[in-house]
Amino acid sequence: MSGWTTTLRPGLPLTFDGEQFTVAEIEGRRVLLQQVGVLGEPKWRQVDTAMLLSHPTTRILLDTPEPETAVATVLGTLSEDEDDALTVKYRHVQEVLTGYRLGCAELALEGEPRPAYASGVPMMRRYAAKANELGVGESTVRRWAALAESGPAGLVKERPTTDVLDRADPRWLDAAREAVARYVKASRPVRDLLLLEIEERLAEKQRDADKNGEDAEKVPSPARTTAYAILRALDRGTNAFTGSTKGKRSIANRPQGAYGRLRATRPGEYVILDTNTLDVFAMEPVTCRWVQCELTIAMDLYDRCITGLRLTPVSTKAVDVAGVLFETVRPHSPVRSGSAEALPYCGIPANVVVDPRKLVDAAVNGLPLLPSVAAETIVFDHGKIYLSNHIRSVCEKFNISLQPARPYTPTDKPIERWFRTLREGLLAALPGYKGPDVHSRGEKVEEEAFFFIDELEAIIREWIVLVYHRRHHRGLVIPEFPKLKLSPLEMLEHGINRAGPLTIPIRPDTVYEFLEEAYVTIQHYGVQHDTLIYNGDALNDFRNKPSSVRGPEAGKWPIAIDSGDVTQVYFQDPQDKRWHSLKWEHAAAMDGPVSREAAGYARRLATKTHRFPDTRRALVELLDRWGAGLTAGAAERRMAVRLSQQRLRLLGQGQATDDAAALPTARRVAALYADTVQSPRVVEGSIEPDPALTGAEDLGGDDDEDEECDAPFPGDDQVSLAEEEDFYADAWESR
The missing domain is CATH 3.30.420.10 (Ribonuclease H-like superfamily/Ribonuclease H)
Known part of the structure; x- marks a missing residue:
């Protein structure tokens, strides 16, 4: 009998249902248990064998062998060729122990048992015969026979670990994990700099230990190639050096243990x-x-x-x-x-x-x-x-x-x-x-x-x-x-x-309590909120009346508002507690709901630019522009009227009686014209007389003579103008 089994017998110590017992008697499928360590009369408990062995609290209080790797795990690491070689080796061991390769006479192959392994042949001679047959030592065959007690899995060689993390000092690994953890929420680090940071931190710890008089052994650093391989191993499943940094933070937030789940058993839970x-x-x-x-x-x-x-x-x-x-x-x-x-x-x-x-x-x-x-x-x-x-x-x-x-x-x-x-x-x-x-x-x-x-x-x-x-x-x-x-x-x-059935509200109107609340006064035209006016028949009994509300909103009435649709608000009648819908005064012109943000933007746009004229506001601005605002007194309005007469004139006050010839430029031009008035053509340095400066007889009309119509148009001939410097010489003179 191997160390993995025992016999259910009287005197077997065990724990069951949180208490310690000893098997006192076995009768068929029933087991009588006696409680251990009880003062006074002993306590007994009878249970079914199946229930005893299937209960999760049952433990046999005997020495058990150390846990081993599961057989399926050991055999699952073998390739197909290695599995075939293991089968052949195990059959050789069975032939040494039983004389038959398949382990029993009922499954004997042709020619079995062979003389070297027949019944009655000592085991040492069998070991020697198998060693000569396979070309190995007798000690190897004896070791195979001992390992075969665990079945074919016992003959599998224990492979050395290939985990790269085992090739570094545990203290260096701890420092590496700490360094990687510091960059969870930071930008992605560079591997070379991270390795340098690990070495510096370990060296700093070594210096602190020497300063405090502690006998600390220096932590050896792995080879460069091994260090890179360790960082790749630490990166696996963490996005520490590859992938997105957002994914790195999300992975770091995952539970370290088994994932829990919120489970619902019905709709609406x-x-x-x-x-x-x-x-x-x-x-x-x-x-x-x-x-x-x-x-x-x-x-x-x-x-x-x-x-x-x-x-x-x-x-x-x-x-x-x-x-x-x-x-x-x-x-x-x-x-x-x-x-x-x-x-x-x-x-x-x-x-x-x-x-x-x-x-x-x-x-x-x-x-x-x-x-x-x-x-x-x-x-x-x-x-x-x-x-x-x-x-x-x-x-x-x-x-x-x-x-x-x-x-x-x-x-x-x-x-x-x-x-x-x-x-x-x-x-x-x-x-x-x-x-x-x-x-x-x-x-x-x-x-x-x-x-x-x-x-x-x-x-x-x-x-x-x-x-x-x-x-x-x-x-x-x-x-x-x-x-x-x-x-x-x-x-x-x-x-x-x-x-079963769903949970529903008895009164559908009670859901209005989820909406946000505002306080308003009820006027003869309805209620006003955010410059929008709402009205309905439900307000008839409360118009121009204060409410019984006290506190900061004393005298006002509460209404419920759905910000997703401001075309209507909801009013609760304080007498019968029923909710009523109050429509916006322009809701009939809308073909759908209007959100509060949309209405607010429209108001801001109108306030900022006056895109659509308001006649009353336009009148106020018109009067203000003309200095006769609605807030001005009678004297101010008379003054504004007199000032407005000046605004209405096309020419300023006193300018209507001014002679154009009095202007400095006009005088200069007239002087130039006086020297050449007898000649219809001008010489170099002169100009044609301005019709505005001549008499009415010089002006043409609709009754022109034929020779006048055939005459060249003034300006067709090249005419020299006055010098530019002389023309603008008096530009800065004042009258």
Whole structure:
């Protein structure tokens, strides 16, 4: 009997179910156990043999041999030729021990047993005969016979290790691992410099040890080639020296042990929220600018169905994430979402899993990312806690808890893989696709065709509904039928049939509590928020009346606002607690929802440029330009009227009576003309008289004579002008 087995007998010590026993009696399949070390009367326990040996707590308290490498592992390292040679060697050993190569008389080959190995031949003579037959020493045959007690695997030679890490000093390896770990979040290091850094750090430790009087042995450094091989071994699976540095950081964040997984047992049990930047450019419809888009989605973990999404330009805001969860609780109709059909409804989620790094929006000074939908207590990195009574009340009403995923643990967020599916399945085929990184980006991507943001969201929704929800998903498995291929919609139907009905709100209007809140006054024309006026019949009983609200918003009425559609707001009647929709006064002229950002940009543009004239504002500006503003007094207005008369004149005051001949230039020209007035032609240095300076009789008219019409046009002949210096000599003279 080998050291790996023993006999189930009375007196055998063992532990079972956390207590120590001794086998007292064996009767058939039943074993009677006596507890050891109990004062007073002994305690007994009877168990079935199969139950005793199959129980995970059962341990036999005997000396056991040291653990060995598994037989399958030892034999699996052999090549086909080596395996054939091992079979032949083992048959030789069996012939020495039994006289038969196959180990028994029933399987005897022709001519077996041979005389040298027949029954009755001493073992030493058998060893000698086999040694002479194979040309090896007798001690080798005896060693084979001893190793064969473990079967053919015992005859396999122990191969020396080929791990390059075993060829270096363990202290040098520890220093190398520390040096590589320091560059996880840094740029990729150069191998030569890293090896130099390792040597310097080890030398520094040696100097510190000598200074403190410690007897420390110098750490030997491996050869240059070996050191490079060790760095290649450390790089394997870490991206330390190859691959992308982003992948290096992601690999470093992986759990070091077995990967855990959040498992859902029914639809709606866990809903995962996440936001990611899309690898495609889009056009913002209001500003007509190229923008990057961020997509926020909610995914049901059980069936991988997308239950809500929102595409936002540049960055995601808190209200966008709240809107996604709002759609999860209250699905949008296909008309509003712009898709062929609505996203599947998985019920009110019991838990919402989010990335705690995204619970704080750095763009808004650290405000909670989920102001209307969050857990009672949200713990962010290093103990940042956000608690809101509004959040707690809404979530308690719907029995929703928020569960943050572990920070920097990619395996806790399987939704990350969905964004890759979206990129490879849809975005890569769209114009404006820029690739996942700068190395994959094409040239002049912005010059391609493009989609507006709302069009891109409609395309993504349609792809989800028509493609993603209907195709095979490898992550969906029914344990009873592991080979069955399932789509997210089929898994949703299976979960409903298996786990029962979904959780839905009793009153659909209670979901309005997820929306952000604002306080306004109710006037005779309705309510005004962000310069937009809303009205409805629900305000009839509250117009021009203060509310019972106290505090900073005393006297004002609360309304709920969906930032994705500002064409309507929601008002809760304080008497019957029902919600009512208040329409924007110009909503009838719109064919779809208008976001708050679009309306805000339109207002800023109008305020900045006055693109569309406002008659009242134009009147104010007109009067201000003419000095008679609406705030001026009577005397100021009379003065403005008198000043305006000067503005209306084509010539300034007093200039109408001035004689043109009084101008200095005109006097000089007249003097030149006086010397040559008798001659119709001028000599060198003179000019033709200006008709404006002559009498009316010099001017031509419609009743010209024939000889006047045939006369040459003044200026046709070359006429010399006055010298330039003389002409501008009096330019600086004042009158």
